[in-house]
Amino acid sequence: MKITKYASPVIFYGFSGKLIPWLGALTALLLGVGLYLGLFVAPADYQQGESYRIMFIHVPSAWMSMFIYVVMAVAGAIGLVWKTKLSEILASACAPVGASFTLIALVTGALWGKPMWGAYWVWDARLTSELILLFLYIGFMALEASIDDPRRAARAAAVLALVGVVNIPIIHFSVEWWNTLHQPASVTKVGAPSIHPSMLAPLLLMAIGFKVYFVTIVLMRMRSTILLREKHTRWVNELLETKS
Amino acid sequence: MNWAEFFAMGGYGFYVWGTYAFATVVLVLNVIAPLRRRKAVMKMLRELSQITRGQVE
Amino acid sequence: MPDNPARSISKAPAPSLLRAAGCVFWRDLAVAWRRSADVLTPLVFFAIVVSLFPLGVGPEPNMLRTMAPGVLWVAALLATMLSLRRMFSHDYADGSLELLVLAPHPLTVMVLAKVAAHWVLTGIPLMLISPVLAVQLYLPGEAMGTLLLSLLVGTPVLSLLGSVGAALTLGLRGGGVLVSLLVLPLYTPILIFGAGAVASSATGIEAGALLSLMGAMLALALTFAPIATAAAIRISLD
Numbered sequence: 001m002k003i004t005k006y007a008s009p010v011i012f013y014g015f016s017g018k019l020i021p022w023l024g025a026l027t028a029l030l031l032g033v034g035l036y037l038g039l040f041v042a043p044a045d046y047q048q049g050e051s052y053r054i055m056f057i058h059v060p061s062a063w064m065s066m067f068i069y070v071v072m073a074v075a076g077a078i079g080l081v082w083k084t085k086l087s088e089i090l091a092s093a094c095a096p097v098g099a100s101f102t103l104i105a106l107v108t109g110a111l112w113g114k115p116m117w118g119a120y121w122v123w124d125a126r127l128t129s130e131l132i133l134l135f136l137y138i139g140f141m142a143l144e145a146s147i148d149d150p151r152r153a154a155r156a157a158a159v160l161a162l163v164g165v166v167n168i169p170i171i172h173f174s175v176e177w178w179n180t181l182h183q184p185a186s187v188t189k190v191g192a193p194s195i196h197p198s199m200l201a202p203l204l205l206m207a208i209g210f211k212v213y214f215v216t217i218v219l220m221r222m223r224s225t226i227l228l229r230e231k232h233t234r235w236v237n238e239l240l241e242t243k244s
Numbered sequence: 245m246n247w248a249e250f251f252a253m254g255g256y257g258f259y260v261w262g263t264y265a266f267a268t269v270v271l272v273l274n275v276i277a278p279l280r281r282r283k284a285v286m287k288m289l290r291e292l293s294q295i296t297r298g299q300v301e
Numbered sequence: 302m303p304d305n306p307a308r309s310i311s312k313a314p315a316p317s318l319l320r321a322a323g324c325v326f327w328r329d330l331a332v333a334w335r336r337s338a339d340v341l342t343p344l345v346f347f348a349i350v351v352s353l354f355p356l357g358v359g360p361e362p363n364m365l366r367t368m369a370p371g372v373l374w375v376a377a378l379l380a381t382m383l384s385l386r387r388m389f390s391h392d393y394a395d396g397s398l399e400l401l402v403l404a405p406h407p408l409t410v411m412v413l414a415k416v417a418a419h420w421v422l423t424g425i426p427l428m429l430i431s432p433v434l435a436v437q438l439y440l441p442g443e444a445m446g447t448l449l450l451s452l453l454v455g456t457p458v459l460s461l462l463g464s465v466g467a468a469l470t471l472g473l474r475g476g477g478v479l480v481s482l483l484v485l486p487l488y489t490p491i492l493i494f495g496a497g498a499v500a501s502s503a504t505g506i507e508a509g510a511l512l513s514l515m516g517a518m519l520a521l522a523l524t525f526a527p528i529a530t531a532a533a534i535r536i537s538l539d
Contacts, residue, residue, distance in 0.1 A: 039250075050254035054263045061267070080532070096277070100270050108263040115259050135486040142482050146473050155536045156469050160483060163465050163529050167487050170518065174490035181497060213271065220278035224285045231289055240286075240293055 009226045010235050012086060016219040023216040030209030038202030045199075052199075054112040060207040061105040062126065064214060065133055066168070068098030072140070073165035076158025085229065086222070088154035091161065092144055093221035097214055099137035105130050125179035129172050136164045150229060321406045322414040329418035332391065339387050340422050347380035347427055351434040362439045369438035370448070370499035376434075377427050377452060377495075378459065378488050382481050384423045385463040388415060389534070393471045399538055408531040416457075416464045416527065424456030444503035447512070454515045455495040461519075461526035462487050468533035491518060 038056040045052040072094040079088035109127045110120040121127070140157050147153035230236050253260040316324065333340050354372050355365055392398035401411050431452055432445055440448065466484035470476040498511035 044254060049256060051256035051259055053253070053260050057263050057267045097274060100274050104267050104270050107266050111259045111263050111266075115256055132486050132489055135482070139483040139486060142479060143469060146470075146475065146479055152536060152539055155539075156533065159465070159529055159533050159536065160469060163462075163487065163526075166521075166525060167490070170490045170521075171486075174493040178493045178497065217274050217278060220275075220282070224278060224282045227285050227289060231292065236289065237293055240290055 009085060009230055013223060013226050016223055020216060020219055023212055023219070027209055027213040027216055030205055030212060034202045034205030034209050037198075037205065042198045042202055043196070048116065051112065051115045054108055055199075056202050056206050058105060058108040058112055059203060060210045061101045061108065062130060063207060064210050065098060065102040065105050065130060067211075068094050068101060068214060069133065069136070069161070069168065070165060072098060073158075073161040076154075076161045080155060080158050080162075086226075088151070088158070089222050089225045089229070090218065091158055092154055093218045093225065095137055095141050095144070095157075096221075097217050099134060099141065101210070101214075102130055102134045102137055106134060123179065125172075125176045128175045128179070132171055132175070133168070136168075140164070318406050318410060321404065322410050325401070325411050325414040326418050329415055330421065333387075333418070333422050339384075340426070343380040343384040343423055344426050344430060346383055347376050348430065348434060350376040350379060352437065355438070366439045366441065366503070367500075369435060369440040370444070370496040370503065372438060373431060373435060373440075373448065373499070374451075374455075374492050374496040377431070377456065378485070378492055380427060381423055381456065381459040381463060382484060382488075384419070385467040385480050385484065386477055388419050388460075388464055388467045389471055390467075390476075393537070398471075398534065402534060402538060408534065409527040412464065412468075412527045412530045412534070413523075416460050416530070419464070420457050420460040424452070424460055427456060428452040440499070441503050443505070444499050447502040447508045448499045450512055451495045451498045451508075451515065454512060454519055455491050458491050458515070458519050458522045459488060461522040462491075464530040465526055465533055468530045468537060471534070471537040491515065494518070 034056065038053060042053070044050050072091050075087040075091040075094065078084060079091060106127065109124075109130065113122050113124070113127070114120050117124075140160055143160055144153045144157040147156060227236055227239075251257055251261070351372060354368065358364060358368070389398055392401070402408055404411065428449055431448055435445060435448055463480075463484050466480045466487075469483060470479045473479060494511050494515050498508040498515070501511065502508040
């Protein structure tokens with residue numbers, strides 16, 4: 001019963017409003033400590049020198065990009081099956097944040113690639129998968145934007161997200177295979193840095209920090225959409241009067 | 245540790261700071277976008293409610 | 302149209318599922334027969350794209366030979382994509398898609414029949430003309446069989462995945478460009494394995510494993526894509 005209680009837009013709106021400042025503070029704390037440990041405390045890697053510090057942004061972003069797509073697809077599926085408004089709104093709020101993390105993973109991957117591989121772009125399996133993931137996010141947002149009716153848009157986009165989420169493992173596997181086939185001999189692959197505890201701590205802190213950040217941003221996005229969708233209800237009108 | 249050394253990042257300064265700068269910009273934009281959207285939505289809804297109220301009275 | 306098969310569906314009291322699917326399939330073929338330009342355009346497009354490549358990169362046989370599998374497969378992908386609009390848009394415009402949704406038969410099976418018709422009208426012709434274009438690109442003779450087989454197994458997957466995109470973009474402005482945005486990223490595995498299979502048999506490596514992987518993808522797409530497409534059609538008609 002509790003879930004259906006929070007699934008009601010009115011209660012969700014109030015509850016998330018109270019939650020956002022705390023989540024924002026927690027994000028700042030986690031990322032602050034993570035950055036301090038990552039930039040000042042963790043020692044330089046014996047193979048990659050200081051450049052491995054890019055990992056503290058790149059790896060958590062890559063994790064987030066996949067994680068958010070799955071969240072989006074699950075929310076979309078729940079919206080399709082149970083027709084719950086909130087999960088539809090959640091799915092559409094996820095997309096821009098997920099696309100942002102994918103973009104960060106791509107750009108930082110390129111910036112890491114230059115010192116490691118000698119080129120900004122190498123057709124590395126992980127980078128290529130991220131690139132295709134970015135296209136999937138863009139497709140999701142483009143489809144949603146081109147349908148005027150918000151409910152139809154949400155449901156169509158949810159179907160696309162589900163098809164995408166089934167395909168992501170296949171895409172990943174195929175890209176990995178393709179990469180081993182075409183591995184150019186000149187590329188010296190520097191192995192992933194052997195994770196020392198002093199490197200693992202900032203990595204995990206950044207990863208958790210990004211997760212809390214994601215929740216914060218998604219809640220902020222959802223609140224505006226809820227107001228728009230519920231604009232003809234009494235509670236929104238009352239809210240507008242008390243705030244003006 | 246001195247600061248110049250810290251910013252140089254062992255010669256990888258451009259790549260490391262480029263990474264952190266890019267991530268910061270994107271993450272900050274993601275905070276600003278919903279805030280601006282909220283403002284715009286609030287303004288629109290308020291105007292809408294004024295119009296409908298005007299019609300009722 | 303005196304002998305419109307669509308009309309004979311509504312006249313029949315309760316056709317069996319197989320019969321209904323057959324009717325949908327043959328109707329699509331008949332409609333395509335009358336609008337043969339729709340069917341020919343993707344084929345001509347395929348031929349033009351492949352012929353443009355040597356003009357762009359130069360006629361050097363060794364380079365063309367190594368590029369041939371990829372060029373042929375990318376061109377097949379684009380040609381299929383070009384033909385996706387045709388799958389549902391006429392039926393959407395004249396309302397017969399709504400009749401199909403209201404019909405007593407499961408929409409997934411009807412969708413499968415339409416996808417099959419699309420494949421017969423696009424995938425098979427693409428496969429049939431591909432050897433001619435492969436010769437233009439100096440693809441070795443040993444790889445020709447693999448090219449045909451990979452297209453035989455791969456193009457139905459393109460039609461199946463494409464049907465989801467076509468159904469999602471029904472009646473949207475700028476639907477054509479949007480379809481490509483939605484569908485092309487999903488086509489990457491088929492492109493990789495299809496071109497990979499042809500390339501490996503061109504260099505004398507057995508391509509059976511890759512072809513079976515493509516077969517597995519076909520099985521997966523056959524199971525799930527019609528469900529997604531049927532859901533997408535229902536959403537688009539809402």
